[in-house]
Structure formats: C-alpha cells, structure tokens
Amino acid sequence: MLQHGNGAASAGPLPPPAPAAPTPSSTPSRGPSRGPSRRRLLTGAAGAAGALAAPALLSGCGTDSAGSGGELTFWNFYGPQHGPDPAANRQADWFVKTVDAWNATHPVKIRLQFIPQPLYLNGSKLPTAFAAGEGPDIFLLSPGDFLRYYNGGVLADLTPHMDKAAIADYGTALSSRTVDGRVYALPMEVEPLAMFYDVAAWEKAGLSEADIPTTWDGLLDVGDKLRSKGPAGLVFETAPGYFQNFTWYCWMWQGGGDVLDHAGQPSFDSRATRQALQLWQDAVRHGIAPRTDPAAGDVVGAFRSGQAALWQSGIWQVAAFRAAAPDLKYGVFKLPLPPGGQYTTTLGGWSFCANAQGRDPGAAAEFCAWALGRSDEACVDRMVDWCTVAKSDVAPRTSALERGARKGGYDFWAMKKFKDEVFPGGRAEPRYPPVIYKAISDAIQGTMLAGHGVAGDASRAADSIAAYLKSYQGASLV
Amino acid sequence: MTSVSTSRPAVADAPAPAVPRSPRLSRRHREWIAAALFLAPDALGLLVFVAVPMVLSVVLGFFQVSGFGSYRWIGLGNYRRMMNDPLFWDSMRITGLYVVILVPVLFCVSLGLGLLAKQKLPGIGVFRTALFMPYVISLVVVGLLWKFLLDDQVGAVNRAMRSAGFGAHSWLGDPHLALGSVIAITVWVMMGYYMIIFLAGLQEIPAEYYEAARIDGAGPWRSFRSITWPLLRPTSFFVLLMSTVAALTGGLDMIFVLTGGGPANGTSLAIFYIYQQAFVFGEFGYASAMGSFLVLIMVIVSAVIFALTRGGRFDDGE
Numbered sequence: 156m157l158q159h160g161n162g163a164a165s166a167g168p169l170p171p172p173a174p175a176a177p178t179p180s181s182t183p184s185r186g187p188s189r190g191p192s193r194r195r196l197l198t199g200a201a202g203a204a205g206a207l208a209a210p211a212l213l214s215g216c217g218t219d220s221a222g223s224g225g226e227l228t229f230w231n232f233y234g235p236q237h238g239p240d241p242a243a244n245r246q247a248d249w250f251v252k253t254v255d256a257w258n259a260t261h262p263v264k265i266r267l268q269f270i271p272q273p274l275y276l277n278g279s280k281l282p283t284a285f286a287a288g289e290g291p292d293i294f295l296l297s298p299g300d301f302l303r304y305y306n307g308g309v310l311a312d313l314t315p316h317m318d319k320a321a322i323a324d325y326g327t328a329l330s331s332r333t334v335d336g337r338v339y340a341l342p343m344e345v346e347p348l349a350m351f352y353d354v355a356a357w358e359k360a361g362l363s364e365a366d367i368p369t370t371w372d373g374l375l376d377v378g379d380k381l382r383s384k385g386p387a388g389l390v391f392e393t394a395p396g397y398f399q400n401f402t403w404y405c406w407m408w409q410g411g412g413d414v415l416d417h418a419g420q421p422s423f424d425s426r427a428t429r430q431a432l433q434l435w436q437d438a439v440r441h442g443i444a445p446r447t448d449p450a451a452g453d454v455v456g457a458f459r460s461g462q463a464a465l466w467q468s469g470i471w472q473v474a475a476f477r478a479a480a481p482d483l484k485y486g487v488f489k490l491p492l493p494p495g496g497q498y499t500t501t502l503g504g505w506s507f508c509a510n511a512q513g514r515d516p517g518a519a520a521e522f523c524a525w526a527l528g529r530s531d532e533a534c535v536d537r538m539v540d541w542c543t544v545a546k547s548d549v550a551p552r553t554s555a556l557e558r559g560a561r562k563g564g565y566d567f568w569a570m571k572k573f574k575d576e577v578f579p580g581g582r583a584e585p586r587y588p589p590v591i592y593k594a595i596s597d598a599i600q601g602t603m604l605a606g607h608g609v610a611g612d613a614s615r616a617a618d619s620i621a622a623y624l625k626s627y628q629g630a631s632l633v
Numbered sequence: 634m635t636s637v638s639t640s641r642p643a644v645a646d647a648p649a650p651a652v653p654r655s656p657r658l659s660r661r662h663r664e665w666i667a668a669a670l671f672l673a674p675d676a677l678g679l680l681v682f683v684a685v686p687m688v689l690s691v692v693l694g695f696f697q698v699s700g701f702g703s704y705r706w707i708g709l710g711n712y713r714r715m716m717n718d719p720l721f722w723d724s725m726r727i728t729g730l731y732v733v734i735l736v737p738v739l740f741c742v743s744l745g746l747g748l749l750a751k752q753k754l755p756g757i758g759v760f761r762t763a764l765f766m767p768y769v770i771s772l773v774v775v776g777l778l779w780k781f782l783l784d785d786q787v788g789a790v791n792r793a794m795r796s797a798g799f800g801a802h803s804w805l806g807d808p809h810l811a812l813g814s815v816i817a818i819t820v821w822v823m824m825g826y827y828m829i830i831f832l833a834g835l836q837e838i839p840a841e842y843y844e845a846a847r848i849d850g851a852g853p854w855r856s857f858r859s860i861t862w863p864l865l866r867p868t869s870f871f872v873l874l875m876s877t878v879a880a881l882t883g884g885l886d887m888i889f890v891l892t893g894g895g896p897a898n899g900t901s902l903a904i905f906y907i908y909q910q911a912f913v914f915g916e917f918g919y920a921s922a923m924g925s926f927l928v929l930i931m932v933i934v935s936a937v938i939f940a941l942t943r944g945g946r947f948d949d950g951e
Contacts, residue, residue: 279912286700286917303915307701387786393806395895446806446896447785462786512702589914597720597898605808605897 226266227292227519229254230284232275235267242478242546249545253526253537261525263518265293276398285309292513293522295505296340298331298584299397299592304508306588306629310339311509311516316524317341321552324530328551331583332506334630340506341527343541344548346469348405348500349577350374350491351454353386354484356464360384367488371434374491378443381464387445390457390466391435394448395600400592401503401584402467403599406431408582409496414595414620415587419633421624423595424617430493432602432609439603446604455479469503470577473547473569487572502581504551530554539564549578587632594619687928694922700915711922721923723898724906725930727812731902732880735816739876740869742824747831748861761832765825772822776890779818780805805892808899815891815900819884827872834868835861863947870945874938881931903927 234247250267258264268291274280275295284290285307296304304310314322314337322329322338332340357363360380368374374389382388392399407413412427438444450457455475457463467490476485490500507527509519527538538555542548543564550556556574559565565574587595598616601607624632658666694712697705715721750761767775782789783804791801804814838861846856885904888894894901894909901909907927911920 279908282700282912282915286698286702286915288702303700307699307915308703309701393896394893395898396893445785446803449784449786451780460787589916593720593914600895600897603897604806604895605899607897 225514226264227513227515227522228268229265229293229522230268230270230275230281230291231295232270232272234269236269240478242474245478245545246541249541256533257522257525261518261522263515265522288512290510290513292510292515292519294508294510295343296508297397297505298503298586299401301332301340301506301586302588302630302632305334305339309511311511311513311520313338313341313509313520313523313528316520317528318530320530321524321528321534324552324554325528326553328583331586338528340508341523342504342506342551343527343538344504344546345551345578345581346471346503346548347573347578347581348402348467348469348490348503349573350465350488351458351468351472352381352465352486352488353458353461353463354486356381356384356386356458356461357486360464364486367486368491370491371493375434375438375441375443378438378465379441382443384464386461387449387457387463388443388465389438390449390463391438391444391603392448392467393446393604394452395596397592399599400595401501403431403435403595404585405490405499405501405582406434406493408499408501409490410493411497414585414591415633417633419624419631421617421621423598423620424613427493428598428613429609432598432613434493435599435603436606436609440606455483458485459483470547470549470570470573473567473573474545476569477547477567485569487569487577489577498580500577500581502549502578502583504548504584543570547573549574585633588623588627588629590623591620591632594623690921691925693918694925696918698916698918698921700917704918707918711919712926714919715923715926720898720901721903721906724901724903727899727901728881728903731812731816731884732877734813735819735880736873736876738816739820739823739827740872742820743827743872744831744865744869746824746828747835748857750828750832751835761828764828767822767824768826770822772886773890775818775822776887779814780891783814806896808897811892811896811899815884815887818891819880819887822887823876823879827876830872831865831868834865838864866942866947867945870938870942873942874935877934877938878931881934882927 229250231250233243234250236247237244247269254265254267270278270280276297281290281294285304290309296310301310317338325342328342328345329338332338332342357366360383362377362380366377368377378389380388392402404414407428410427410430412422412425412431414421414423416422435444439446445463449462450460454463454466454468454472456479457466459480476483489498492498507523509516509523513519525534527534535552535555535558538550538552539559539562542550542555543559543562547570550559560574565571594616598612601612602609695706695708695710697707697710746764750757750764754760783791785791785801785803785806788804790804794801802810805811842860842864843856846860851859882904884902885908888900888902888905889908892900894905903923904927907920907923910916910923
C-alpha cells in the first residue's frame with residue numbers, strides 16, 4: 156500500500172530497501188530535489204496565514220469612532236467627500252472648512268468622518284456605535300431622534316458653552332432641542348416644507364399661476380389635471396420612515412390636530428388627523444399621487460424627466476435645482492389648507508450634538524457651541540454661509556437670517572418665498588420616540604397605501620400611543 | 634511486474650525505520666493532536682463569531698437595553714411584550730406566507746432548470762452560467778436593479794405590460810403585489826444556486842437506469858416519477874431544508890432595498906421587524922428576544938422537515 160506523500164514511488168519499481176530507510180514523511184533533508192515536507196509546508200502556510208490575518212483581526216478589534224492621537228471624531232453625512240454633485244461638494248467643503256478653522260485655533264483636534272446618507276439616516280451605523288459604547292464625539296441628529304438620544308444619556312449639555320445672547324437669538328428654534336431649559340443640540344438649519352411644481356408640466360396641463368391651489372380640494376384638482384398629461388400629478392412621500400411622518404405632520408396640524416396635547420396626553424384620534432389621513436388616501440386612491448416615489452425620490456430628476464409635476468418637499472431642493480438643473484423652470488407655493496384650517500408647515504433641520512459619553516465631552520460641546528452657538532461675527536457668518544451658500548435653508552438664528560438677507564442670500568425668488576411666505580407660521584418637527592413614530596407611520600401607510608379606513612387606523616394608533624405613554628419615562632415629549 | 638511483486642514483501646519485512654519519535658506520544662495521540670490543530674481555527678471562528686453571539690443574544694433577550702449601554706434585567710418581559718405585539722405577529726404571518734410560497738416555487742423552478750441544464754445541448758454551459766449569475770451578484774445591486782425595472786412609471790416591466798395591452802401596476806407600492814414581487818425576485822436570485830445543487834444530484838443517477846426504463850417502454854414522466862424523484866431524495870431534502878431556513882431568516886437585504894418593509898408593513902418580514910427594533914429603534918433586548926423566538930421556530934420547522942423526509946435518506950435507510 157502506498158503511503159501518503161509517496162505517490163512517486165508507484166510510477167516504477169520500488170528501489171531496493173536501504174538499511175534503516177527513513178519514511179518519506181520524516182525525510183525533509185534527504186535530497187535537495189524533494190523540497191519541504193508536507194508538515195513543514197503546512198506549518199509554514201499556517202504561520203504565514205496567521206501573520207497575514209493578525210493585523211486584520213487586530214484592527215477589527217479596534218474602534219474607528221475614536222480618533223487617533225487624541226482627536227475627536229465628528230460623524231456626518233456631508234464630508235469630507237468629492238463627487239459629481241456640486242451642491243454636495245459645497246456642503247462637504249463647508250464642513251471641512253469649519254473643522255479646519257477649529258483645528259487651527261484649538262488644542263483638541265477634530266476629525267471629520269463621512270457616513271453615506273442612507274447609512275446615517277436609516278442605517279445601523281450610529282445606533283450600533285452607541286450601543287457598543289463607541290459613539291462619535293460629535294454627530295448630527297434630527298429632531299425625530301432627539302429624545303431617544305437624550306433619554307439614553309448621551310447628549311452633552313451645551314448650555315454652559317453658549318452665549319446667553321446666542322440662545323436668545325435662536326428663539327423657538329431651540330424648543331425641540333431643549334429639556335428643562337438646557338440646550339442639548341444646536342440646529343444648523345431650518346427646513347420648511349412647501350409644494351414644488353414643474354412650470355412646463357403646469358403650462359402643458361393648461362394651468363397658470365392663477366390656478367395655484369389654496370385648498371386641499373384645489374390641490375387634488377390640480378394634481379388630477381397634471382397627471383392626465385403623463386407625470387405623477389401630486390407626490391407625497393411614500394416610503395415608511397421618519398421622513399414620511401415629517402412630511403405628513405403639517406397636514407394634520409393645519410386642521411388643528413396633534414399627536415399629543417399641550418399636557419402631553421394623546422390626542423391623535425381627532426377629526427384633523429382623520430382628514431389629513433383622508434387627503435393622502437384620496438390622492439392615491441384616485442391615482443393622482445403615485446404609490447412609490449418617482450425617480451427614486453429625486454425631485455429634480457423627476458421634474459427633468461417628466462415623471463412628476465407637483466411634489467411636496469423642502470427648501471433644500473432650491474440648492475438641488477440650482478446645482479443640477481439651473482435652467483429648469485419650477486415654482487413653489489405654500490401648502491394649501493383644509494376648510495377652516497390655519498396655515499402651518501413642518502420645519503425640519505439637523506443639529507450638532509456632543510456625546511456626553513465620548514472621549515472629551517467638554518471639548519465636543521465647546522466645538523458645537525463655537526461652530527453655531529456664539530455671538531461673534533465668525534459664528535454668525537458660518538451659519539449664513541451654510542444656509543445660503545453651501546445649502547439653501549432658513550437660518551435658525553435671527554441674526555444669521557437677517558445677515559443672510561442683507562448679503563443677498565435670500566434674494567433668489569425661491570429663497571425669498573421660503574423666507575417670507577413659507578417659513579413664518581411653521582412648526583418644528585416633533586421629537587416623538589420610536590413607538591409613537593411607528594404608530595403614526597403605520598396609520599399613514601395603512602390608510603394611504605393599503606386603503607384602510609382612516610377612523611380605524613387613527614383610533615388604533617391613538618390606542619398604541621396611549622398604552623406607550625403609561626409606561627414612558629423620560630423627558631417631556633412636547 | 635516481477636520486480637514489483639518481489640519488492641513489496643521486502644518493504645513490508647524491512648526493519649522498522651529509525652523515525653525519531655516522541656517517547657511520550659503514541660501515534661494515536663499524535664493524530665488526535667494533528668486533528669485538533671487542523672480543526673482549531675474553524676472551531677475557534679465558530680465559537681467566537683457564532684456560538685458566543687448566539688448565547689449573548691439569548692441572554693440579552695432577558696434585559697431591557699437602552700441602546701446606549703444600560704442594561705436592566707426584566708426576565709421574561711421582552712417575551713411578554715412580544716406575545717402582545719400585533720406588529721410582531723403580523724410580521725410572523727407575512728414570514729409564514731413568504732416561506733409557504735417561496736420554498737415550493739423555488740424548489741420547482743430549480744428542479745425544472747436542473748433537469749433542463751442536464752440535457753446535452755449545444756450552449757448548455759452558457760445557459761447554466763447565465764442562470765447562476767444572479768446568485769453571485771450583491772443582493773443590494775439586485776434590489777436596486779429590480780427596483781428600477783419595476784418602477785411604476787418608467788420601469789421596463791410596466792412598459793412591457795402597457796405595450797401588451799395590460800395596465801401598469803405598482804409592483805412594489807401595492808400591498809397586494811409587493812410581497813409577490815419580492816418573492817419573484819428572490820426566486821430569480823436563488824434559482825441558479827439550487828439548480829446547480831439539483832444538477833449535481835441528477836448527475837449522480839446512473840444513466841443505465843434511464844436506459845433500462847426506456848427499453849421497458851417508460852416515458853419521460855414515468856422515468857421522472859420512478860427513477861429521478863426517488864433517487865433525488867437526499868438532494869431534495871437538502872434544498873428543502875436550506876431554502877426554508879434561508880426564507881425564515883433571510884431576505885433582509887432585499888426588503889431593505891426594495892420596500893423598506895412597506896407598503897403598509899406588507900413586506901415586513903420578521904427578520905426585518907427585528908432589524909428595525911434593534912438598529913432603528915435601539916431596542917436590542919426586545920430584538921434579541923424576538924430573534925431567539927425566530928430561531929426556535931426555525932429549529933422546529935427543520936425538525937419537522939427532518940421527520941417528514943427522514944433526513945433525506947432512502948427507504949432502505951441509506
């Protein structure tokens with residue numbers, strides 16, 4: 156029988172046995188032509204594999220959230236990056252410039268870490284990092300997530316690092332980021348919602364400026380006329396998530412409804428809620444609004460390709476139009492009202508936050524305040540730059556809004572309309588925790604896309620919210 | 634030949650080679666050590682990346698976890714919450730529907746393709762490769778590709794439907810169609826892989842059996858029923874088990890890209906709901922409890938499949 160590793164012997168007659176012949180497996184040095192033995196080869200291979208794998212494994216054990224050499228990390232979805240979108244590049248440059256300015260004048264350095272937007276907004280990156288105790292030192296937070304992070308104890312108090320004048324300058328823009336008079340997040344922008352329409356599609360449908368709707372019925376009528384020419388007549392957000400809730404709240408508020416009353420008690424099951432749910436349901440049921448976002452949610456792309464003619468979206472689209480389709484003619488109008496309703500819109504926008512459990516919460520909080528919460532010229536200019544040059548937003552601080560206007564940042568007709576007509580009367584996006592968000596989301600999705608009865612879904616959501624509030628412990632929800 | 638035959642006893646009778654041996658270790662012990670060393674890397678990997686996280690996940694199910702590092706023992710609190718959570722049971726219902734439709738469809742399509750791929754036809758290699766291709770593409774890419782193809786307005790599928798005189802549909806936006814669309818796409822992705830498994834099983838069946846059947850006058854259907862189907866039993870068992878487990882616990886990537894669990898939770902599989910609770914809402918304890926429950930369901934379903942198919946063994950126990 157052949158032994159392993161001795162296959163060559165079978166090719167011909169076996170050589171005469173030598174006295175005390177060693178077995179092949181034990182003859183690594185029998186002759187130069189035989190090379191290393193299998194055992195040595197395996198040992199060497201295992202060693203090499205181990206040497207190759209060790210750095211990768213060891214680096215996997217480390218953390219990317221903590222900067223190296225005493226640096227603080229700043230997770231965001233803007234920069235540093237460079238791509239084909241000039242608007243995105245301008246925004247990335249603003250972040251880089253801001254951090255560079257800090258690093259040039261402060262001993263504690265900050266390193267930007269770019270997290271792609273889908274991963275940041277709905278992904279697992281931020282929650283996983285915090286769950287592992289490896290959250291970034293500074294990060295961006297939306298109002299919808301504020302309470303979860305505050306109740307989790309990871310938001311540092313920014314109040315001691317801010318000027319009192321700056322707090323006053325922010326005014327009500329801080330209300331959804333304040334707990335017991337203390338500021339835990341600093342808004343970098345205010346983003347009101349309005350209706351955007353494609354002028355070419357509008358005219359093709361035989362509509363003029365006189366047809367701009369001021370009521371919900373008028374909105375559906377216009378949408379119906381627009382869709383008869385091909386594109387989606389009226390687009391409401393269709394994907395379930397915080398963003399869809401954000402775009403829907405204003406329709407409910409216009410009728411006087413709310414999720415919670417001023418005392419924090421559930422008030423979701425109301426006539427205003429039902430009529431807002433009904434509006435979106437009617438738009439889909441009659442084929443005026445699509446069931447999925449045209450052009451994967453890209454408003455500019457949808458207008459340019461004739462896939463949509465009227466879309467509820469935010470002020471950030473002004474920068475997107477300017478960068479991607481400067482020649483495309485579009486219009487903006489305030490959200491129409493229900494019968495007897497009062498105008499309002501939802502004001503979104505992200506904030507700078509400091510991690511209270513980070514490497515240096517004091518320095519992180521100092522950075523947030525230095526960047527956005529001081530009364531010096533540079534700080535106000537920084538906000539003006541972000542809201543009118545890098546992006547297209549309403550500045551959350553009165554001084555920055557006024558200075559931006561003086562500098563011509565709101566001279567462009569769309570920015571002027573947002574500043575003077577859309578923004579006043581707006582209301583900040585609420586800070587409801589996930590269970591409440593989910594109950595509202597299910598009601599919107601169920602009525603809009605599954606055709607459920609609005610009364611039943613509103614009542615079910617209200618019950619879920621009421622049940623949750625019985626055991627809720629944390630900061631005020633309103 | 635002669636020299637070979639005479640030399641063999643010489644080798645066998647040769648005195649024991651002077652191999653340097655460890656005085657303490659027998660050959661059996663050395664083999665044990667070698668086996669252990671060869672198995673150690675894999676065992677270590679399984680222990681660190683599978684066994685320990687599984688145990689931790691089960692333990693985590695008994696805690697309320699804030700998502701920010703605080704843990705509070707609540708015993709069966711998460712399980713009680715799960716029992717009273719209509720969204721969880723809704724996701725389990727959708728998962729059940731997904732499994733019950735996906736697994737048989739995938740099985741039949743893969744088997745059919747396996748039978749086709751077995752034919753000795755010109756260009757059959759290209760056919761096999763083309764069908765296997767979707768399996769090697771990233772699921773995220775697959776999701777984006779199909780999202781584009783199924784777009785309500787400009788998607789190729791709706792364009793074709795309109796050209797053929799049928800109305801367009803919202804394949805991913807209508808709760809009555811979305812789950813079916815996801816299942817169809819999953820079949821498209823997975824069928825190539827299971828086709829290859831079936832093909833391997835089919836090629837194991839001796840051609841003489843079919844030859845004999847043909848001589849006896851058996852047609853294709855009779856040959857399939859009496860030869861192919863019974864002899865494919867181990868392969869069928871493997872495909873059934875693996876596709877069931879994959880359907881119960883997979884699909885997250887596809888759902889995440891295609892529908893985000895919508896419309897109206899219509900594609901919110903249990904695994905997606907668990908992901909959402911853990912990574913969107915930070916409810917890691919609750920998600921762990923639901924994950925443990927899902928594993929339990931998977932074990933029970935696997936045991937049932939084992940029992941019903943006798944582990945894929947032939948009737949004579951082989």
